Every structure is written in structure tokens, then in C-alpha cells.
Amino acid sequence: METPKLLLCLVLIIFSIFLQPSLSELCHPQDKKVLLQIKKAFNNPYTLTSWDPQTDCCHWYCVQCDDKTHRITDLFVNYGDLAGPIPHQVGDLPFLETLDFHKNPNLTGPIPPAIAKLKKLRYLMITWTNVSGPIPDFIGEMDSLEFIFLSFNNLTGPIPSNIGKLPKLTGLRLDRNKLSGPIPDTFGEFKGDNFYLYLSHNQLSGKIPVSLGRKDFPFVDLSRNRLEGDATPLFGSEKKMLEHLDLSRNLLEFDLSKVELPERLSYLDLNHNKIFGSLPEGLTKLSLQQLNVSYNRLCGKIPVGGELQTRFDYSAYFHNRCLCGAPLPSCKL
Numbered sequence: 001m002e003t004p005k006l007l008l009c010l011v012l013i014i015f016s017i018f019l020q021p022s023l024s025e026l027c028h029p030q031d032k033k034v035l036l037q038i039k040k041a042f043n044n045p046y047t048l049t050s051w052d053p054q055t056d057c058c059h060w061y062c063v064q065c066d067d068k069t070h071r072i073t074d075l076f077v078n079y080g081d082l083a084g085p086i087p088h089q090v091g092d093l094p095f096l097e098t099l100d101f102h103k104n105p106n107l108t109g110p111i112p113p114a115i116a117k118l119k120k121l122r123y124l125m126i127t128w129t130n131v132s133g134p135i136p137d138f139i140g141e142m143d144s145l146e147f148i149f150l151s152f153n154n155l156t157g158p159i160p161s162n163i164g165k166l167p168k169l170t171g172l173r174l175d176r177n178k179l180s181g182p183i184p185d186t187f188g189e190f191k192g193d194n195f196y197l198y199l200s201h202n203q204l205s206g207k208i209p210v211s212l213g214r215k216d217f218p219f220v221d222l223s224r225n226r227l228e229g230d231a232t233p234l235f236g237s238e239k240k241m242l243e244h245l246d247l248s249r250n251l252l253e254f255d256l257s258k259v260e261l262p263e264r265l266s267y268l269d270l271n272h273n274k275i276f277g278s279l280p281e282g283l284t285k286l287s288l289q290q291l292n293v294s295y296n297r298l299c300g301k302i303p304v305g306g307e308l309q310t311r312f313d314y315s316a317y318f319h320n321r322c323l324c325g326a327p328l329p330s331c332k333l
């Protein structure tokens, strides 16, 4: 290249940098356009003040760009003032991996179908909002999902059974909604290890599927529902990883003396059910942090040893049919 041309080139580059800052901007223009549409759909909330069209969207709050591609990968608005429904434009951020709306009390309306377009989404988190309506079936077809956290909303209707077949899912929190119907049978098929299952504070009914016993969950909270029948499969062998099991405030009815106790179990809350039989001797061998079997139909002597008399007072055992022995009054001969 001749020198004058080279010089001209240089001058043009310098001009472009100084006169058109947008050319040096990292943010992908399509993503920027979509984010600005989202801001507008939310009626320019205070939380999104940093979303200024004059600046690089990779520097805005509540979003994260990929280091190499500079596409928007995360959208997270926590403790925000977002109001109204989730705009359909969130589906137009094709590289999104995390969608996280936490503590936006004025966020309302359903989970929009546009979310199904997010083929790379790994974390779907809509928690502590007033989002309502059903959990859409399409969520169970989003194969990239690893975590689904939809706690503390106003969601209603049944849990889609295809969620149990998601190949990468390792955590599911649907607690504190108004979900109804049964726990799907497919929940015994979850693939991930270390699976955390929170379904508490809903209106789930029917039996706990026997298939759940095949899955080794470290943490299960099914409390405050209307579940009935047997929960024995959840306990299973002493080799299970189960550490935390909360089944309190349901309608469960099974013989507690028949359960096998996993050796790591440290939290067991069974209060307010219709559980019968006696307390298994094996409870004395566990390092229990929490035990509550009150308000059931248990009978017989409370086994002596372990944490059973030292850590828990009578309220862990009271209101049963004929449970007796310390810390309750002694058994009549």
C-alpha cells in the first residue's frame, strides 16, 4: 500500500473511534435494541436507569455480556421495581443463559411463551414475584435448563410431567405457589446428581410416586401440601444421600417402624400427618439436627439414645396416639 492511502486509512479509523463511539461498542446492536424494548415495555423503571442508549450495553446493570462474543448471556433484576407482565422481547435474546427476576413484587401475568425461544437458557429463576397462571408445558421441552426456580409466586395448576425428563436439570424449586394435582411420576427420572427438590407450600395432592424412591435426593421438601398415603420409598437404604426430609403438614399415612433410615439423615420433619407405628430404633444412631414427629398417630416408647432426649423437647413428639417415654411422660406398664 502507498503511504498516502495508509495515512488516509489511519485517519479514517481515528475519526471513526472519536466521532462514532458506537463503532467501538462491544454490545451487540441487536441485543441492545431488544434490551431497550424490554425497558420500554416495563415503562422505564428506576431499576433499569443505567440502560442508556448512549452507552455500551455490556456496561449496563442487570445484564452480563459474554467475554468473547459480547452477546447478552445474563439478565438479572433482583429487588427491582419491574411492574406488569414479563415482555415477550425477553425471548429475543438468543444467547441468554440466565434469566433471573427475584423480588419484583409488581411483576404480574403469566410466564410468557416467548421464553421457549431461549435455546441456551440454563437458569430460569422467577422468584418472589406476583407472576401467575400455570407452569407452561414448554418449560419441560427446554433441554438446556439446569435449574428451574419458580418459588414464591402465584402459579397455579398442575406441574408439567415433562419437567422430569429434562436431561440436564439438577435443581427444581416450585415451593410457595398454588400448584395443584399430583407430583408427576417422571420425577423419579431426574438425571442430575445432588438433586434438590422443593415443592412445599402448594396444594399438591395424591400419592408420592413410588418412582421417587429410585432417585437419590439429598434434599426433599414436600411440606404443606395435601399429599396422602405412603412415603416409605423416600427413605430407602442407609446408603442413600438423603440429609433433609420435610414432609410436615400433609395427609401421609404409613407405618414409621417400617422405614429404613439413610445414615446421613440429619433433618426429619413429619409433623401433622397420620403416620402410625412406632419410632424406629435407628433414629438413635443419626446425628439429628432437627426431628419433629408431633401431631401423628404414633405409639410405643421413644427409643433412648443419640439426640432423641438431649436435643429435642417434648414438642417434637407430642400429640400422638400413645407415644411415651422421655421427653414425654413415661410409659404405663
Ligand SMILES: *[C@@H]1O[C@H](CO)[C@@H](O)[C@H](O)[C@H]1NC(C)=O
Binding pocket: 080, 081, 082, 105, 106
Ligand atoms: C408496587 O406497586 C405499588 C402500587 O403501585 C407501589 O406503591 C410500590 O412502590 C411498588 N413496589 C415496587 C417495589 O416497585
Ligand SMILES: *[C@@H]1O[C@H](CO)[C@@H](O)[C@H](O)[C@H]1NC(C)=O
Binding pocket: 104, 105, 106, 128, 129, 130, 152, 153
Ligand atoms: C404480590 O402482591 C401483593 C399485593 O401487591 C404483595 O403484598 C405481595 O408481597 C406480592 N408478592 C410477592 C411474592 O412479591
Ligand SMILES: *[C@@H]1O[C@H](CO)[C@@H](O)[C@H](O)[C@H]1NC(C)=O
Binding pocket: 108, 109, 130, 131, 132, 154
Ligand atoms: C396473588 O395471590 C394473592 C393471594 O391469594 C392475591 O391476593 C393476589 O391478588 C394475587 N396476585 C396476582 C397478581 O394474581
Ligand SMILES: *[C@@H]1O[C@H](CO)[C@@H](O)[C@H](O)[C@H]1NC(C)=O
Binding pocket: 271, 291, 292, 293, 294, 295, 312, 313, 315, 316
Ligand atoms: C414440632 O412441630 C410442632 C407443630 O408445628 C411445633 O408446635 C413444635 O414446636 C415443634 N417442635 C420442635 C422441637 O420442633
